[in-house]
Amino acid sequence: MARISLTPPRTIVYRIAEWYSKRMYGDVLDPGKVYGHNTRVLLAYAAFERKVAKWNALDPQLKELAVMAAAARIGCSWCMDFGYWEAHKLGIPQEKLRAVPVWREQRELFAPLELSVLEYAEAMTETEPAVTDEMAARLIKLLGEPAFVELTAMVAVENLRSRVNSAVGLVGQGFKDRCTVPSKA
Known part of the structure; x- marks a missing residue:
């Protein structure tokens, strides 16, 4: 059971992240719900993961x-x-x-x-x-x-x-x- 609520405040940033997650993965990822409690962390983490996804030197x-x-x-x-x-x-x-x-x-x-x-x-x-x-x-x-x-x-x-x-x-x-x-x- 999660130690933090998986229902973060429904800020505009969180709603955009929620839409993106549903589009990419068919569901809102629980880690995104956790990060949704802190908009700055959510934005930084999302930007970081988007950049990581572009790495292509390794099979x-x-x-x-x-x-x-x-x-x-x-x-x-x-x-x-x-x-x-x-x-x-x-x-x-x-x-x-x-x-x-x-x-x-x-x-x-x-x-x-x-x-x-x-x-x-x-x-x-x-x-x-x-x-x-x-x-x-x-x-x-x-x-x-x-x-x-x-x-x-x-x-x-x-x-x-x-x-x-x-x-x-x-x-x-x-x-x-x-x-x-x-x-x-």
Whole structure:
């Protein structure tokens, strides 16, 4: 249960954000409802996310796996729910998505580069980051410097998202459910 009301004041800024969210995602995202309590934070966060969405040096599937690994490490159920939906849109197989939180036990589902990305995202997410020189060097060699910088920034962005969402008590919003094919029963 959210620790803050998900019915913020209906300012003009919030109503515009609500319209945009419904148009983009089919629903008003709960984090937007939280940020709606502070117009300046909402505007800054929305502008930030729009700029993050334009980053393109890193393969989108690798980016999403890194995001989900960070969210899983923090334990943000809202982020995992939304991330599953985003990853599904990118064509990442469901069995791989389900395995992200336990990727070490299901390594066979992931390519070597994906394993390096998952390891790096988790190491970066530790309260005291556990990134090693070897991890960074391997990823720079495999991805190149621009994509490595983007990967690092994306994990940091997801740490922001997941930590805020977890701190305010957000839980899944049903995005994952929209990915499954309903039975004919």
